[in-house]
Amino acid sequence: MVVASRGMKHWLIKSEPDVFSISDLKKVKQEPWSGVRNYQARNFMWRDMRIGDLALFYHSNATPPGVVGVAKVASEPYPDPTQWDPASEYFDEKSTEAKPRWWLVDFAFVKEFSQMVTLEALRQEPKLEGMVVLQKGTRLSITPVVKKHFDLVVKLGR
DNA sequence: GCCAACGTTGGC
DNA sequence: GCCAACGTTGGC
Numbered sequence: 001m002v003v004a005s006r007g008m009k010h011w012l013i014k015s016e017p018d019v020f021s022i023s024d025l026k027k028v029k030q031e032p033w034s035g036v037r038n039y040q041a042r043n044f045m046w047r048d049m050r051i052g053d054l055a056l057f058y059h060s061n062a063t064p065p066g067v068v069g070v071a072k073v074a075s076e077p078y079p080d081p082t083q084w085d086p087a088s089e090y091f092d093e094k095s096t097e098a099k100p101r102w103w104l105v106d107f108a109f110v111k112e113f114s115q116m117v118t119l120e121a122l123r124q125e126p127k128l129e130g131m132v133v134l135q136k137g138t139r140l141s142i143t144p145v146v147k148k149h150f151d152l153v154v155k156l157g158r
Numbered sequence: 159g160c161c162a163a164c165g166t167t168g169g170c
Numbered sequence: 171g172c173c174a175a176c177g178t179t180g181g182c
Contacts, residue, residue, distance in 0.1 A: 014167095039177090060167080062168095065168080136174095137174075138176095139166080139168065141167085
């Protein structure tokens, strides 16, 4: 087993299931996390993620919203190719190949929970207090999660 | 550098 | 569909 000396980090990544769900990830096994156009979220992928880091896979804009499984970082960061594709909704005319603005990593499927841990369930668990995703007004599509919280959510979802 | 206007996210 | 919260843009 490979364990980075810095210690593994844990994350929560949001995806709209209508666009890309945990089932989709299960099917394709690995997916470039394209389309992130927020600097904070980009910095997490570009600067802080390492291969092997685990992430809670969260369905946003869903009924109900919640965590549905686990994914892991499966690549080094590299420029998001959609930023240079004029046909893409993620096209960014201000980004150049010499100085890419948007970076991503690939995520690989790890597991799908036997039961979803809904946003409501997350809010009702006192031990999860302080989770970034639960804080008021947090819209970030990628947030760090402490190991204690990560492990508990995985336990709740199984 | 300020800040109003505008766009987006995402729960409800 | 509504709207609160927040990020970005652009005029000055």
